[in-house]
Amino acid sequence: MTTRALPDDADAASPASMGAASRPLFDWLFGVAVLAMVAAFVRAVYFTPIEALQGAAQKIYYVHVSAALSAYLALGIVALMSIVYLWLRDERADRLAESAGEVALVFLTAVLTTGPLWGKPIWGTWWTWDARLTLTLFLWFLTAGYLVLRGAVDDPSMRARYSAVIGILAALLIPFIHLSVYLFNTLHPKPILLKPDKPSMPNEMVVTFVGFFIACALLCVALIRARYRYGVARDVVRAMDAAEEGGE
Amino acid sequence: MLQGGGPPDTSAYYRIAYAWAAVLYAGYSIILWTRARRLRRRLAARTRTAGS
Amino acid sequence: MKPSLLLSAWFIARKDLAIEFRTRTAFLAVLVFAVLGIATFYFAWDATAVAAIDLAPGVLWVIFTFSGLLSLQRSFGVELADRAMDALLLAPIDREAIFLGKALANLLFVAGILVVTVPSVALLYNLPLGRTLPILFAIALIAAIGLVAVGTLFSAMAANTRLAELLLPMLSLPFFVPIVYGAAQTTSMLLAGRPVAEAWPFMKILIAFDLVFLTACTLTFPYILEE
Numbered sequence: 001m002t003t004r005a006l007p008d009d010a011d012a013a014s015p016a017s018m019g020a021a022s023r024p025l026f027d028w029l030f031g032v033a034v035l036a037m038v039a040a041f042v043r044a045v046y047f048t049p050i051e052a053l054q055g056a057a058q059k060i061y062y063v064h065v066s067a068a069l070s071a072y073l074a075l076g077i078v079a080l081m082s083i084v085y086l087w088l089r090d091e092r093a094d095r096l097a098e099s100a101g102e103v104a105l106v107f108l109t110a111v112l113t114t115g116p117l118w119g120k121p122i123w124g125t126w127w128t129w130d131a132r133l134t135l136t137l138f139l140w141f142l143t144a145g146y147l148v149l150r151g152a153v154d155d156p157s158m159r160a161r162y163s164a165v166i167g168i169l170a171a172l173l174i175p176f177i178h179l180s181v182y183l184f185n186t187l188h189p190k191p192i193l194l195k196p197d198k199p200s201m202p203n204e205m206v207v208t209f210v211g212f213f214i215a216c217a218l219l220c221v222a223l224i225r226a227r228y229r230y231g232v233a234r235d236v237v238r239a240m241d242a243a244e245e246g247g248e
Numbered sequence: 249m250l251q252g253g254g255p256p257d258t259s260a261y262y263r264i265a266y267a268w269a270a271v272l273y274a275g276y277s278i279i280l281w282t283r284a285r286r287l288r289r290r291l292a293a294r295t296r297t298a299g300s
Numbered sequence: 301m302k303p304s305l306l307l308s309a310w311f312i313a314r315k316d317l318a319i320e321f322r323t324r325t326a327f328l329a330v331l332v333f334a335v336l337g338i339a340t341f342y343f344a345w346d347a348t349a350v351a352a353i354d355l356a357p358g359v360l361w362v363i364f365t366f367s368g369l370l371s372l373q374r375s376f377g378v379e380l381a382d383r384a385m386d387a388l389l390l391a392p393i394d395r396e397a398i399f400l401g402k403a404l405a406n407l408l409f410v411a412g413i414l415v416v417t418v419p420s421v422a423l424l425y426n427l428p429l430g431r432t433l434p435i436l437f438a439i440a441l442i443a444a445i446g447l448v449a450v451g452t453l454f455s456a457m458a459a460n461t462r463l464a465e466l467l468l469p470m471l472s473l474p475f476f477v478p479i480v481y482g483a484a485q486t487t488s489m490l491l492a493g494r495p496v497a498e499a500w501p502f503m504k505i506l507i508a509f510d511l512v513f514l515t516a517c518t519l520t521f522p523y524i525l526e527e
Binding site: 086138141142144145148149152153154158161162164165166168169170172173176177179180181 | 450453457460461462463467470471473474475477478481482502505508509512513516517520523524526
């Protein structure tokens with residue numbers, strides 16, 4: 001980001017902050033992401049062969065796994081920015097964490113809803129308490145809790161500190177949830193593409209998947225960026241509100 | 249299918265999954281857009297009163 | 301020189317326990333809630349379908365977690381009245397000591413709940429506790445340390461927010477999952493008469509949880525109090 005941190009209340013209405021606040025949410029990056037996403041959908045639906053064993057439901061893999069990886073990407077940003085915030089106290093880190101958290105919730109919702117749609121025809125059940133399903137469910141709870149906490153604190157610096165602490169603790173919690181459930185047997189398919197040896201998938205499907213993943217990651221980044229810009233504009237308005245209340 | 253039978257038809261599940269994912273992503277984008285538009289209106293109203 | 305970390309933590313804990321001991325209302329209320337919860341579970345239970353020995357560990361740990369949440373809510377709730385928190389912050393002690401003291405007081409409070417709930421579950425569900433009782437209490441203590449470490453930190457956080465009563469459980473419960481899971485699995489193994497060694501993997505998770513979160517919560521607590 002080339003913009004500087006938000007100015008204080010005093011010059012909230014300065015041209016610089018007004019300029020930062022009125023940058024478009026949906027710019028070229030978002031356009032590229034949408035086009036890539038449309039192309040990925042079309043390729044997955046119309047130009048990818050149907051897998052012999054699982055039938056058409058196997059295609060859910062593309063949308064499901066790429067959403068999962070994008071959600072992990074966004075959650076990684078939340079955890080990283082939480083640490084950065086406590087370290088540097090830069091409000092941009094906090095705003096980025098907030099944006100990534102909200103976008104992560106969208107992708108986690110996509111993972112949690114497309115998963116059962118695959119599980120029902122293939123496993124014969126919508127849901128099982130398998131290690132990865134449980135972990136994703138709890139990631140959803142933690143992210144939702146994180147966002148509710150953000151909404152429940154009014155003071156900006158307090159909100160930033162609290163949510164950064166939660167972000168760090170949640171990152172520490174993940175191995176524990178994974179480990180506890182892993183002591184059960186796991187039903188979930190092992191990673192197919194990132195195996196040390198050759199991926200056990202025909203080339204055509206690998207291309208579809210990689211394309212889908214890139215499109216999804218692009219969408220993730222574009223949404224985080226749009227949400228970040230919204231955050232900038234919202235903070236300018238809030239600072240103006242605060243300045244007005246204080247000035248009167 | 250070469251052999252009789254083959255895999256059961258599971259295309260309904262994947263159609264729902266793809267449609268739902270599209271709705272979800274588009275829905276979030278639209279919500280974000282509406283929130284930003286509301287904010288921009290407030291900002292515009294504010295600068296107008298500040299300028300007068 | 302300032303008093304040592306542990307000594308000042310003990311002062312804080314003693315203050316909280318003295319308040320609790322003089323009023324006694326919260327402890328009794330939480331105890332009644334816990335026993336009431338255990339009794340309520342009984343009516344949602346089909347004894348012919350599920351054996352008591354399968355149900356009891358779940359009842360014990362779910363009720364324990366919820367009564368723990370109730371008591372944690374108070375931990376920093378009491379400091380809000382008359383802005384007592386400000387006086388606490390003025391005291392010449394480390395922020396970490398405030399956390400450890402609060403956590404210690406909560407641990408003793410929660411241990412008091414356990415002393416009543418474990419026998420109540422055994423009594424109401426006809427469990428053959430006998431020789432497993434000391435081990436069960438040891439596991440309960442290990443589980444309680446992790447629960448209190450996370451809960452105390454979140455209580456400090458939730459007390460300063462709108463939605464405090466809602467936010468504490470919402471934030472804490474995901475963190476209590478590994479605790480409830482490990483403790484309940486270990487309990488049911490012990491009740492089934494299996495050797496303690498079999499429960500060791502679960503106990504290792506509990507101990508690791510205690511170490512990680514006691515450290516992490518102590519270190520992040522000062523960020524919560526900052527002005």
